[in-house]
């Protein structure tokens with residue numbers, strides 16, 4: 001009898017010691033497949049009229065049956081980040097990839113993801129994206145206080161709170177325009193000093209945590225000192241998180257919600273989320289479910 005070929009599952013990662021990256025590798029191996037760690041920054045592409053092939057850092061062809069993206073890695077050059085996503089696109093033409101390049105890009109883009117959320121009739125805070133100082137000042141004037149975020153940001157970095165009462169709001173905005181060109185300005189949602197991170201795989205919300213902000217901080221990200229606390233899943237949380245995941249086209253996601261005075265609002269969807277916080281707080285290993293859903297596609 002010919003033994004069945006061992007499945008090889010690529011894991012795009014940059015830090016093998018990262019909890020989520022290591023958990024993907026462990027769960028792939030527990031399923032009897034071989035995990036193939038790949039750093040997208042180290043891949044090369046060879047093209048000719050006859051073929052298009054992708055090779056790894058040792059110039060060996062990337063030989064995988066499926067690919068899970070833990071993280072794409074940081075790139076400061078536009079061409080490098082574009083090449084990484086195009087490598088994922090090329091691999092998508094050949095094998096199943098989770099999440100797809102389109103889903104990760106939709107989710108990472110805080111403007112375009114909000115367009116998708118709005119179309120899907122999901123509740124979002126009022127948001128103004130502009131390169132015009134007057135437009136920015138009018139929005140902040142109408143809302144009282146606002147949060148300015150990078151369009152492509154993560155981990156609560158680069159987030160600034162502005163209030164119409166500040167005497168130097170105009171010069172602060174000018175400084176930000178100089179740095180970023182265009183500003184993503186969102187009404188500040190008064191909240192109980194925490195947000196909700198929900199983990200979704202496929203059509204199911206697996207669990208959620210509150211992330212309690214450090215005293216005096218407007219961001220609740222764990223990397224900014226936020227503390228993970230278990231959060232019970234309600235029907236509303238489940239439904240919003242699953243619909244938001246679907247809106248960006250993701251197979252799995254970490255969805256951020258905030259408890260506004262009039263109900264839950266969606267802040268963002270993360271297409272390459274960390275599974276560590278929810279594992280610490282609730283004992284749930286989301287990577288196990290992601291790997292299982294990939295195998296369900298393959299077999």
Ligand SMILES: Nc1ncnc2c1ncn2[C@@H]1O[C@H](COP(=O)(O)OP(=O)(O)O)[C@@H](O)[C@H]1O
Pocket residue numbers: 125147149153154155156157159186187188189190191194195218219220221256258267268
């Ligand atoms: N409109 C808002 N009102 C109040 N707090 C906000 C708002 N937007 C973001 N925050 C806080 O900032 C954190 C980071 O914002 P988020 O949009 O999730 O960006 P990031 O990609 O950096 O995580 C949120 O988890 C929340 O605590």
Ligand SMILES: [Mg+2]
Pocket residue numbers: 155156221256268
């Ligand atoms: Mg977030």
